[in-house]
Amino acid sequence: MHHKFLLTKKKHKFAVWFWPKANKKGMKETIDPSKIPAHIAVIMDGNGRWAKKRGAARLFGHRNAIEAVRDTTEGCAELGVKRLTLYAFSTENWNRPKLEVDGLMSLLISTIKKEIPTLVKNNIRLQPIGDITHLPVGAQKNLALGIEQTKDNTGMILSLALNYGGRWEISHAVKDLIDDIKENKAEVDNIDINFINQYIDKHTAPDVELMIRTSGEHRISNFLLWQAAYAELHFTETLWPDFRKKHLYEAILDFQNRERRLGKTSEQLIQK
Template sequence: MTKPEDIRRGPRHVAIIMDGNGRWATSRGRPRLFGHHAGAKRVREIVEACPDQGVKYLTIFGFSTENWKRTQIEVAGLMSLFRRYIQKETRALKANNVRVRFIGDRPGLDPKLQCLMDDLEEATRECDGTNLTIALNYGGRDEVARATKRLARDVAAGKLNPEEVNEETLPKYLDTRVLPDPDLVIRTSGEARISNFLLWQSAYAEYEFIDTLWPDFSEEVFARLIANYAGRERRYGGVKA
């Protein structure tokens, strides 16, 4: 059981690269989409576990800008899964007081999916519990490029003095501008890379790369990683006093 003092020391914002759905399915002789459906079910458990773990913000990597390279069958299946997830989970998310936001290049997605995303954001706008952010058609470099374009337009329009641009300016143009930076980034499935996820925001995040495949990621594993984080000392480039 997580102790109250551990919650106080724990991460406020956790970001997760949910990897391993396809391998989980193929290891069971099932198609990759079977694993993605299993992974979607796991999301609800982890979202519902956040309050007990003291996690106010949860950001999950649903579909990257690079995932379009997958087979048409898998991409189409994933898009269908996202639509079904939104339609099925809206009531539960509202009941659990979860506010949902989406980040990524939204215009690059199917218009019907975009409408569902807009509707879910609006339906949960007044929720003040867990903040769930879902990255769809998202890439960290793409996000920074889009943010830079918006910043450049403001400079060209005279709204922003280029001499005043610093590292505190760009975050105001990122998709995550209303969110705090992640404290802890978790990647499942044994891969030890960040895959273009929250590149700017995670500059000082703690990382956990674990072997567990996402459909096997449980509340117990989540609690263990939260406890591990609580035992770390974050110095942000400084030294221990």
């Protein structure tokens, strides 16, 4: 794995040198730097199938997916994306074979610790979401270390969704809201979308603008259900270990070629 975050020396000048570089790689269209999605979420799917094609165990696919994480994180940071959320481990993933889960947790622990210096150098802030209290102690320790060492970074936020599920998040928010109503800290009459937003996991805002899923599956699998209400969905046949910047660029170009009406008509957007 030879890719590194190449933006270390020029943290705040990504766009200056990025656009020509992208064109040299043969992109047929130019990404509009003024229309970059602020929040991109990725469902990283296909590790098992990637490994199976090579006659290897599923964990082999997970190990080889780290490069895709690095390349995607680097690409988003270069483009000026404000938040990247990666679906690393869902609440349902605990149902997988114990050997795979244990291997994933071990990989998670080692990878987080190894990548912290890179995040620091590139001004990226680590901000996990999900019920991390149920993760192994080693994972919790390294996550806490990563959060602490990157808390003052002002660039892109990297959110790792760990032991996360959209339904879990919403039900957890409802319980907190009911508790506050019982304790007279909240009133039923004040409940609206903005009010509920305060009870959704604090680290999952803002709303997702572009959601990418790899491996050819066409579903969102309980990922950021509340935040993805108006997300543009991009599906690619590419298996996650093979996902690189060029695939990210394709997704963003797809996003920029769509008309985001958000409930309005095309005519209203033109008038605006």
